[in-house]
Each structure stands twice: as C-alpha cells, then as structure tokens.
Amino acid sequence: MTDFAVRQAVAEDLDQIDALFGGAMMFESSVDELGRSMFEPERALVATDGDEFVGTTRALTRDLSVPGAVVPAAHVTGVGVRATHRRRGLMSALISRQLREVPEAIAVLWASEPGIYGRFGYGAAAFGTSYEIDLHRVGPPSSSGAVQQVAIDNVTKELAELLRKLQERRPGISGRTELQWKGRLEDNPEHRAGRSARHVLVHRDEQGTVDGYAFWRGKMNWGPTGPANEVYVEELVAPEPDAYRALWQHLLTLDLAATLNFGYAAVDEPLQQLVTTPTALARRVKESLWVRVTDVARALGQRRYSVAVDLVLDLTDDVIPANAGRFRLTADSETVHCERTEDAADLSLSVNELGSVYLGGRGLAEFAATGRVVEHTPGSLALATAAFRWPVAPVSIEVF
Ligand SMILES: CC(C)(COP(=O)(O)OP(=O)(O)OC[C@H]1O[C@@H](n2cnc3c(N)ncnc32)[C@H](O)[C@@H]1OP(=O)(O)O)[C@@H](O)C(=O)NCCC(=O)NCCS
Structure with missing residues (x-):
C-alpha cells in the first residue's frame, strides 16, 4: 500500500x-x-x-x-x-x-512488543532481570559503610563520572549528555504513581569521593499484619565493591518496608552473591536491549574479543544489502580488523544472530542448536562463541 x-x-x-x-x-x-x-x-x-x-x-x-x-x-x-x-x-x-x-554502525532499542523487531534484523542482545524482593526473607549483605541522602544538584558531576566508569565495566550501558541527565532526573509529581519523590543516596570512599549512588522511591502500604511499605529502586551505580555493598545493605533494611522492586538487574548481578537467600529476590528475566548491526565491518571493528580470532563470517541481511556477504574478522588483544573477503566461510549466519551476540551476553553456539548459525569449518563455532562472549553480562539500566 x-x-x-x-x-x-x-x-x-x-x-x-x-x-x-x-x-x-x-x-x-x-x-x-x-x-x-x-x-x-x-x-x-x-x-x-x-x-x-x-x-x-x-x-x-x-x-x-x-x-x-x-x-x-x-x-x-x-x-x-x-x-x-x-x-x-x-x-x-x-x-x-x-x-x-x-x-x-549499530542501532539499539527496548521493545514494548518483542515480536516486532526480528524481521528487521534486530537480535535480543541483553537480558535484564527484575526483582520483587521479599525483604523479610532475603538476608541482606552486611556492611560497615555509611551512605548519605543528598540533594541531587550537589552531586550531578560525580554521578555522571560514575556512569562513565560503569560503562567501562559492563556492556549495554547508555551514556548521557548533560541534557540527557536532566531528562533522567526530572521528577514530575504527576508521574509518581503514588510513590514518594526521588531519594538520592551516595556512598563516599575514604577520601570523601562519591563512589556509588542509588535513586529510590518509597510507597506507604499497610497490610493485614502491619506496615508493608514498598521500596522502588530506580538506578544503582556503584562500580566499587564497598559502595555497592553499602548501598544495597541500606536499601534492603529500610524500616517498615516489606518489598523492594528493582527492574534493571543484570543476569549476573552481584547482589545475588551478597544475600543469604537469592530465591527471595524473585527474579524474572526478560529481553532488555535489542541490537541491530547496520554496518558489519565497522561494528565488528569497534568492539573487542575475549580470545584471538581469524574467521570468515558469511552474512545474510534482508534490509541492508551492503551487509550481506563474507567478512574476515581478525582480532587479538591489541588489534581488530574486519573487512570484506572472497575467502570461504567458516560460519554462516544472519545479521540477527550477529546483533544477538554483539554485546557479549549470548553465544553463537546457542543459535547453531537451532540451525540459525551453520559451522563450515570444524572448531570455528567454539572459537567464535568464545571470542564474542564477554566476562561481564550486558544490561541496560534505563528504558529510553
Ligand atoms: C506496532 C506498530 C508500530 C505496527 O505498525 P504497522 O504499521 O501496523 O506495522 P506493519 O504494517 O509495517 O507490519 C509489519 C509486520 O509486523 C507485524 N506486526 C505489526 N505489529 C506487530 C506486533 N505488535 N507484534 C508482532 N508483529 C507485529 C505485522 O503483522 C507485519 O507482519 P507481516 O509482514 O508478516 O504481515 C503499530 O501497530 C503501533 O503503533 N502499535 C502501538 C504502539 C507500539 O506497539 N509500538 C511499538 C513499541 S515497541
């Protein structure tokens, strides 16, 4: 039409x-x-x-x-x-x-309707976990670190620095310009859905530098047996272990609270190791970021790989014909090259699978099991799977 x-x-x-x-x-x-x-x-x-x-x-x-x-x-x-x-x-x-x-070279999105985007070459590249924590059962981490509640205007520069630090540690984290930070921090009372204004918590290291922060809101609730308040953690960024532990310890032990909701945990979220009863986190996994590789050579050349590789990938792409064909990817700990080649392919796949493994959270072998990745050279699938995988799982910490 x-x-x-x-x-x-x-x-x-x-x-x-x-x-x-x-x-x-x-x-x-x-x-x-x-x-x-x-x-x-x-x-x-x-x-x-x-x-x-x-x-x-x-x-x-x-x-x-x-x-x-x-x-x-x-x-x-x-x-x-x-x-x-x-x-x-x-x-x-x-x-x-x-x-x-x-x-x-890449496009990313959160899908309200996950059924839509595969047809356009997007692949689900990061899974997020939402927690609905039973605070009476979870067994919070112990911590001797103190946290402070602060006014946001006094710490915005430090918070931006911490987000950049987190980007160095974990894939899937979106950066924010000054304007995008302003957008993130808007707190319109009409959009609070009965929750309190946003609280900003920070932790400081021994020199007094802010090394972790959390945004949270509370909601008063009264159950049949007494107070059962709800805590909503919107964002927690603490690349250093002391800060991470202290912020979670504080949030998981708030008086009168019965549940804590957090929608942006990584699949390998360290909190799971710190509580005595991980089951009480009530984890629910769902797709977080979808990735679409729009320029294969550039996209593959701009990330790093967990082990050295020299492989030819044969790609199909129904939407961007320039992505179709064979590409040689060569990478070691120092350098990465990706360019077109006429050489025989080691692996065949579509741009969807490439998007799915681009952030390092999924393995190509997963897709070979359903025939979506085909191995032509024995050993190349295991090598490519290891190379694309990354030690830290990707996650997006905000819906955009
Ligand atoms: C979802 C939406 C954008 C689709 O727009 P549209 O113009 O009807 O889509 P198209 O006609 O181009 O559909 C293309 C294909 O996608 C499929 N599709 C459309 N909406 C879909 C949905 N919600 N779930 C799964 N598949 C869907 C169509 O069936 C069609 O498949 P086909 O080619 O096999 O027939 C539109 O219905 C909409 O605005 N919905 C409400 C808002 C929304 O969901 N936005 C997306 C948030 S992620």
Whole structure:
C-alpha cells in the first residue's frame, strides 16, 4: 500500500509526533521545555497521509558500552502508527528507512512488543532481570559503610563520572549528555504513581569521593499484619565493591518496608552473591536491549574479543544489502580488523544472530542448536562463541 509518504521531521513536528506516539501507546502526550530541547528532528521520521501524521520513529544520539569500548549507537525509540493505519506497511517503511540511514554502525532499542523487531534484523542482545524482593526473607549483605541522602544538584558531576566508569565495566550501558541527565532526573509529581519523590543516596570512599549512588522511591502500604511499605529502586551505580555493598545493605533494611522492586538487574548481578537467600529476590528475566548491526565491518571493528580470532563470517541481511556477504574478522588483544573477503566461510549466519551476540551476553553456539548459525569449518563455532562472549553480562539500566 502506498497511500502514505515518509519524510524527515522538522522541529515544528514535535507536538504532532508526540501526540501520535502517545495515542499509539495510550498515554497522554505533553511536551515540556526540556523535551523540546532534547528533540532531534533530523533523527525523526514521519509518515503522513495527506496532512495527517500517521506513523513515526526516531533515534536518539547516545553512546553505548560494548565489549571493550564505548561507541556511538542509534537509540531507537518512539515507534508508533495510528491505529486506523495499522498493518498497511507503515512501520516497515519507517524502520527500514531508519536502519538504512542511521550513521552509527549499530542501532539499539527496548521493545514494548518483542515480536516486532526480528524481521528487521534486530537480535535480543541483553537480558535484564527484575526483582520483587521479599525483604523479610532475603538476608541482606552486611556492611560497615555509611551512605548519605543528598540533594541531587550537589552531586550531578560525580554521578555522571560514575556512569562513565560503569560503562567501562559492563556492556549495554547508555551514556548521557548533560541534557540527557536532566531528562533522567526530572521528577514530575504527576508521574509518581503514588510513590514518594526521588531519594538520592551516595556512598563516599575514604577520601570523601562519591563512589556509588542509588535513586529510590518509597510507597506507604499497610497490610493485614502491619506496615508493608514498598521500596522502588530506580538506578544503582556503584562500580566499587564497598559502595555497592553499602548501598544495597541500606536499601534492603529500610524500616517498615516489606518489598523492594528493582527492574534493571543484570543476569549476573552481584547482589545475588551478597544475600543469604537469592530465591527471595524473585527474579524474572526478560529481553532488555535489542541490537541491530547496520554496518558489519565497522561494528565488528569497534568492539573487542575475549580470545584471538581469524574467521570468515558469511552474512545474510534482508534490509541492508551492503551487509550481506563474507567478512574476515581478525582480532587479538591489541588489534581488530574486519573487512570484506572472497575467502570461504567458516560460519554462516544472519545479521540477527550477529546483533544477538554483539554485546557479549549470548553465544553463537546457542543459535547453531537451532540451525540459525551453520559451522563450515570444524572448531570455528567454539572459537567464535568464545571470542564474542564477554566476562561481564550486558544490561541496560534505563528504558529510553
Ligand atoms: C506496532 C506498530 C508500530 C505496527 O505498525 P504497522 O504499521 O501496523 O506495522 P506493519 O504494517 O509495517 O507490519 C509489519 C509486520 O509486523 C507485524 N506486526 C505489526 N505489529 C506487530 C506486533 N505488535 N507484534 C508482532 N508483529 C507485529 C505485522 O503483522 C507485519 O507482519 P507481516 O509482514 O508478516 O504481515 C503499530 O501497530 C503501533 O503503533 N502499535 C502501538 C504502539 C507500539 O506497539 N509500538 C511499538 C513499541 S515497541
């Protein structure tokens, strides 16, 4: 169906784009000053039917930690099609064009509908875990470290520094510009859903430098046997063990609280080792970041590998033909090269599997088990699996 046109957005389109996306997601749209200043019209696409806005998608300019590096990644968000125009190919037209045009070598997103994105070459690359912790059973870590509650304005620079440090340690973490930090820290009372204002906790090292922080909110609740307050941890960044332990110890022992909810734990979240009863974390695993490799040679050349490799990968890509064909990947602890080759392939796969293993959280061998990766040279699957895997599991700590 071609009764619609797709074009790049301009700044004046923001209100209509937001209303369209809000309508598709069923929330009340309202763009404030900050939202306006964060809008990147040159990175948004709109589909129109006459004068009417009927579809949209956009990308945010942010960086992302990947194995051994922090690289630019198109952060895709705001995908929506007017309900009256669904299933006529609008989303397909928008997403395909977006993927062909993004300047970054990878695009990433959180999927509200995980069934959608595989067809466009995205692969689920990071799994996140949500906790609904039974505070009476979990057995919190012991810690002698003190934490302080502070006003956010006094520590924003230190927090930004800690987020950068976390990016060096763990793949899947999105960087924030000053403006994006402002967006993250907005605390509109209308969006609190009965929870308290945001509390900011910090831990300091022996020199007094902030080496960990947590954002949390509380909600009063009264159960049949007495107080059963709820704690909601929104973000906890503490690359150093003392800070990590002290912040969690504080949060898991708050008076009157019965449950603690945390939606952004990694699959290998260290908290699991620190409590006496990990079962009381009530872990639920789900897809977190989806990755789409948009430029194979560049994407493979900008991350690092766990062991040395010299392999030829034969790729298929239905949306970006320039990605299809054979690429030789050579890497050791110092250097990485990836370029086109005519040599015979060691492994065949599609761009979906490449996206799935790009952050180091999944193994190519997993996909060989279902035939999605095919090994031509004995031993190459085990080698490639080990090379792409990373010692620390990827996770995204915020929905964008
Ligand atoms: C989801 C949405 C963007 C799809 O837009 P659309 O223009 O109807 O999509 P298309 O017509 O291009 O569909 C392309 C394909 O995706 C499939 N698809 C569409 N929506 C899907 C969904 N929610 N789950 C799984 N598959 C879906 C279609 O069936 C079609 O498959 P086919 O090619 O095999 O027939 C639109 O329905 C919408 O805005 N929904 C509400 C908001 C939303 O869910 N946004 C996405 C958040 S991640």
